[in-house]
Amino acid sequence: MAKTAKKHHFLKIRGLRKRYMMTTMLVILLIVVVAVTAYSLSMMNSVYMNLREGLYAKAKTATDFFANYITHTYAEYYDGANMYVNNFDDVNRLELQFINTAGRIELSSHSMTAGSMPGTNDISEALSTGKISPWEGYSDTTGEHLMSVSAPMTYSDGQIIGVMRYVTSLRPADRLVRTNVLVAVSAGAVMMLIVGIISMVFLGSVVEPMREITAAAKQISGGSYGIQIGSHYRDEMGDMVKAINEMSLKISQSEKAQTEFISSVSHELRTPLTAITGWAETIIYDENLDEDTKRGIGIILQEARRLTKMVEELLEFTRMQDGRFTLNARPIDVTAELEDSIFAYRELLKQDDMSIEYEPCEEELPLVSGDPARLRQVFYNIFDNAAKYAREGKRINVSARTDGENVFLYFRDYGPGVPEDELERVKMKFYKGSSRERGSGIGLAVCDEIIKYHGGDLTLSNAKGGGLLVTIRIPIEPTFE
Numbered sequence: 001m002a003k004t005a006k007k008h009h010f011l012k013i014r015g016l017r018k019r020y021m022m023t024t025m026l027v028i029l030l031i032v033v034v035a036v037t038a039y040s041l042s043m044m045n046s047v048y049m050n051l052r053e054g055l056y057a058k059a060k061t062a063t064d065f066f067a068n069y070i071t072h073t074y075a076e077y078y079d080g081a082n083m084y085v086n087n088f089d090d091v092n093r094l095e096l097q098f099i100n101t102a103g104r105i106e107l108s109s110h111s112m113t114a115g116s117m118p119g120t121n122d123i124s125e126a127l128s129t130g131k132i133s134p135w136e137g138y139s140d141t142t143g144e145h146l147m148s149v150s151a152p153m154t155y156s157d158g159q160i161i162g163v164m165r166y167v168t169s170l171r172p173a174d175r176l177v178r179t180n181v182l183v184a185v186s187a188g189a190v191m192m193l194i195v196g197i198i199s200m201v202f203l204g205s206v207v208e209p210m211r212e213i214t215a216a217a218k219q220i221s222g223g224s225y226g227i228q229i230g231s232h233y234r235d236e237m238g239d240m241v242k243a244i245n246e247m248s249l250k251i252s253q254s255e256k257a258q259t260e261f262i263s264s265v266s267h268e269l270r271t272p273l274t275a276i277t278g279w280a281e282t283i284i285y286d287e288n289l290d291e292d293t294k295r296g297i298g299i300i301l302q303e304a305r306r307l308t309k310m311v312e313e314l315l316e317f318t319r320m321q322d323g324r325f326t327l328n329a330r331p332i333d334v335t336a337e338l339e340d341s342i343f344a345y346r347e348l349l350k351q352d353d354m355s356i357e358y359e360p361c362e363e364e365l366p367l368v369s370g371d372p373a374r375l376r377q378v379f380y381n382i383f384d385n386a387a388k389y390a391r392e393g394k395r396i397n398v399s400a401r402t403d404g405e406n407v408f409l410y411f412r413d414y415g416p417g418v419p420e421d422e423l424e425r426v427k428m429k430f431y432k433g434s435s436r437e438r439g440s441g442i443g444l445a446v447c448d449e450i451i452k453y454h455g456g457d458l459t460l461s462n463a464k465g466g467g468l469l470v471t472i473r474i475p476i477e478p479t480f481e
Contacts, residue, residue: 020203021196028195032188040181047173051147052134055094055166059132059151063164066153077153077161081107097165099123099150106162118148118165126150126163136170145170209237217244226252269311277304314442327371327453334368334375334407334474335360335400341379342398349383352391356383359399365407369477370454378447378458382411382470385443390415393467402476406456411470417462426460 066080081098088096088109098107103123108114122135132151139146148167152160216229226248229241280301284294339358346356386396393414401408418426427448444458451458456474463469 021199024199025192025196028192032192036181036184036188039184040177043180043184044177047177048136048147048170051168051170051173052136052149055147055149055168056132056134058094059149059164059166063132063151063153066164067156074161078106081153081162081164085109093168095167097163097167098153099163099165101127101160101162103127120148120150122148122150123163123165126152127160130154130158130160145174147173206237209241213237213241213244216248220244220248220251269307273304273308273311277301277308280304310442327374329369329371329454331367331477332370332372332375333365334370334409335365337370337372337375338379338398338400338409341376341383345380345383349387349396352387353394354387354391355395357395357397359397361400361402363402365400365402366476368407368454368474370474371450374450375454378450378472381443381447386411386413386415386468389413390467392416405476407474407476409472409474411472412463412467414467417466417468418460420462423460423462427458 062084066077066084085096085098085107088094090096091109094109095113096109097105097113097118099105099118102117103119104117105114119140120135120137122133125131125133130152132149134147134149136145136147138144146167147170148165150163150165153162153164154160213229216227219227228245228248232238280297283289284297284301289297339360342356342358349356383396386393390396390413395414397410397412399410401410427444444460448458451472451474454474456472459471459473461469461471
């Protein structure tokens, strides 16, 4: 059970860390993605726009120059264009083309393209609008990423004679953009890594103290009153540790005072109750008493015995609480002890018109390490509770099983059962829940502690069809198999 609780606690801590990391990293990731995207788009626009504007300015300058020297003859235009192509000194970076009105390249600084028809929309727009037009796309022949600017060539009267076109490869620009985007993505990843590391360090400074505090709080809730958490925190965590330590100490003091009071009162009650029981047992056999007096003495004897049992339970529990409880454990046949308890209690249950139906295990159960007297105390207490709270069910089913590692004993009555919201608290000391039956509310708490001392556990559940099912698990000692 301790391992299960520890695992469940660890999963909770992991859940807190996971939620924090997912929230933080999601926000950082969103910011990084937006920043990288914005930077990449800005970078692309800047690189391609600067390149486009450079080509635009170059084409504008060249066409203005040609306009001053071209008159009305195509021969002058062609000779000038041919001379310009031959003297073009930027051939390694750009391709200069002169295109006629039909869209065919007549002259080119790269002779291999001469005579071809690019067919791009910058050429057609320049011819139709008379304005410089840009284009960006991929070559149909090579698939290369290109950018071009087409400027109309006109006579002095404004008639378009052809198009001057500058073409450049965008491979260097694309490489520059990719490099910068990669740098931006790497920077974003490094930023996320740094934020993640810082977050993990921060979470460690919060989660580890929480884990320690939670473990201590679970110990306190489990009954380890008075334990103290090491106070080496100086922030709000330190204030919480201080408050929990004070609470633990005060609960311990209160619990000690309560236990001492119960023990003292129980001891004080034991002596007069013993005297009352002894005298009542003596007087009731007096033949001179009339029936009403005998009946009254019988009630006194019955109530004195009930109070004596309650006092014994209280004393037993206080011994468990302050560590004076011991077991005389030895290898025992638990089914033999169970059968003897059934035989002894069956006659008492007949007085309440109840029966015990026992179903023994088909195979022989191995020995367990146990205290016969204490285990019988547990069995009697379970039968007593069934007789008190489930007498209308008329019967109790008892069975025994083993899984090879544990012996399981099942006690099922046919009473009203226990409300689901009370099942976890029924074993708590002094808890009686919604039942109106008289009692100390400590019997099951004592039984639970005795079974825990045997290394097992006692669980309660509502059986199908009604009634309460009490399950006792006692581990099998390998040395006794």
